[in-house]
Amino acid sequence: MKDDKDFDGLEKKVSFADQYTLRGRFMRPVDTSAILKHLMWQEFSLSRIIAGWIIAIPTYDQKLQLGRHAYLHNRNVKFLRERIVELPGGLNDNEWIPSYVREAFDRLFTASSPNAFFISYLFVLKRLHEQYDELLLKLDPVLNAPTVDQIKLNLVERDTELNWVVNQTFFTDAESEELALQAQNWEKYAVRVWSVFAGFNNHDMSSEIPWPIHPVQEAAGPMPEEARLEDKFQRFEVKRGQTAYTDPEMSVLSDSVKQMIYIYATEFTAGESLACVYYSVEQMPLAFYFDLARHMWDEFRHSRMGMRRLEQLGYTIDQFKWPTGPGLQLAKNHFTEIYSSLTMIGEACGFKKKRKSAEAFWKFGDVLSAITVEFDLSDERSHVDFGTKWGPELYKREGIIVTHQEMAEQARLRRLNEFDAVSPEDKEKLAKNFPAFCSLHTSELNYHKY
Numbered sequence: 535m536k537d538d539k540d541f542d543g544l545e546k547k548v549s550f551a552d553q554y555t556l557r558g559r560f561m562r563p564v565d566t567s568a569i570l571k572h573l574m575w576q577e578f579s580l581s582r583i584i585a586g587w588i589i590a591i592p593t594y595d596q597k598l599q600l601g602r603h604a605y606l607h608n609r610n611v612k613f614l615r616e617r618i619v620e621l622p623g624g625l626n627d628n629e630w631i632p633s634y635v636r637e638a639f640d641r642l643f644t645a646s647s648p649n650a651f652f653i654s655y656l657f658v659l660k661r662l663h664e665q666y667d668e669l670l671l672k673l674d675p676v677l678n679a680p681t682v683d684q685i686k687l688n689l690v691e692r693d694t695e696l697n698w699v700v701n702q703t704f705f706t707d708a709e710s711e712e713l714a715l716q717a718q719n720w721e722k723y724a725v726r727v728w729s730v731f732a733g734f735n736n737h738d739m740s741s742e743i744p745w746p747i748h749p750v751q752e753a754a755g756p757m758p759e760e761a762r763l764e765d766k767f768q769r770f771e772v773k774r775g776q777t778a779y780t781d782p783e784m785s786v787l788s789d790s791v792k793q794m795i796y797i798y799a800t801e802f803t804a805g806e807s808l809a810c811v812y813y814s815v816e817q818m819p820l821a822f823y824f825d826l827a828r829h830m831w832d833e834f835r836h837s838r839m840g841m842r843r844l845e846q847l848g849y850t851i852d853q854f855k856w857p858t859g860p861g862l863q864l865a866k867n868h869f870t871e872i873y874s875s876l877t878m879i880g881e882a883c884g885f886k887k888k889r890k891s892a893e894a895f896w897k898f899g900d901v902l903s904a905i906t907v908e909f910d911l912s913d914e915r916s917h918v919d920f921g922t923k924w925g926p927e928l929y930k931r932e933g934i935i936v937t938h939q940e941m942a943e944q945a946r947l948r949r950l951n952e953f954d955a956v957s958p959e960d961k962e963k964l965a966k967n968f969p970a971f972c973s974l975h976t977s978e979l980n981y982h983k984y
């Protein structure tokens with residue numbers, strides 16, 4: 535935290551209304567910091583709520599793009615934080631989203647349908663842009679140049695994102711008068727929530743206007759009971775105690791090294807698992823969410839690179855069966871297990887298979903598939919590092935102290951307990967023998983067949 539002694543005696547508490555009252559034409563460092571913090575918590579709330587909605591949105595392309603946007607807003611948090619910690623007041627490790635920001639965003643995004651979510655998303659995005667534009671007009675280009683520089687980083691992708699979000703609000707299913715009216719009413723509700731939000735004082739959590747009554751009885755998101763996925767993806771129920779990706783039912787490529795590309799395409803479910811963790815876990819240091827958001831987006835990217843390559847090679851979605859991501863209960867009660875299993879088993883056991891696949895793709899002259907695997911390998915190294923660093927921290931939140939080795943062994947035992955045919959003694963042994971464990975957990979591919 536920034537040492538405040540140089541600012542002792544100067545006014546530190548700036549009311550929300552006063553933040554926008556200029557000291558003449560100039561903003562002081564404390565004013566700047568307060569406004570940046572306010573923006574940062576909004577960016578963070580938006581990022582987490584987008585992640586929560588990914589699970590509730592059935593359309594594959596939208597899921598993937600939202601994975602990217604959740605990451606971009608997280609990066610905006612990171613850029614703002616970099617400047618905030620240079621200013622008086624800094625940022626405590628235990629600071630968290632102020633309750634009125636949370637309340638406003640929960641109200642704006644607890645919506646009855648994906649369409650309503652996109653209306654809220656567009657509405658909030660426009661409000662954020664207005665705040666950045668207003669702030670940029672107020673910042674002194676000499677005194678406050680480092681703030682201007684950080685804000686510019688947040689603007690790089692904004693038009694691309696805005697255009698995409700606008701396009702999602704031209705709903706093909708909203709042609710009926712009733713649906714159009716619902717959309718209008720939802721937007722009016724958002725306007726009312728925002729006016730209460732804008733009236734809040736930054737410090738004493740009060741507003742002159744009460745929150746409007748929330749009109750949604752049954753919310754579709756964020757975080758529904760079950761993850762949703764559009765019908766063109768035939769479902770595959772992962773069976774308990776089955777070595778991953780061995781069922782020939784899943785894929786027409788199960789006897790070929792190209793199975794690796796199909797495996798990538800399924801990784802949107804890993805992205806969804808991480809989106810659940812990102813949305814559900816609270817009060818961790820911001821650094822955790824920075825790593826997690828990158829990890830989450832990488833998995834959606836891996837799915838995109840797999841799907842793109844499958845399509846380039848002439849395969850279609852209906853030639854495969856697809857797993858689905860986790861729902862609300864699993865996310866709420868088991869996020870520590872989800873995270874440690876993904877990083878310590880799913881990702882850690884994948885390296886051998888991936889290296890062999892890359893070699894095989896080079897041998898068969900499939901350059902793009904080979905390079906795809908190479909990029910994935912470099913992402914996966916950082917993902918396992920993230921798991922090693924943050925997995926024990928997540929357990930610590932639950933009052934459990936474990937080393938990353940113990941956490942990995944427990945994850946392996948959990949997985950082994952799904953295999954009824956393996957004796958308890960063998961389970962103990964396998965949990966300590968990483969290569970033997972991985973051969974049971976996941977399949978080898980046929981590297982000799984293209």
Ligand SMILES: [Fe+2]
Pocket residue numbers: 801804832833836910
């Ligand atoms: Fe991946």
Ligand SMILES: [Fe+2]
Pocket residue numbers: 832833881913914917
């Ligand atoms: Fe990964």
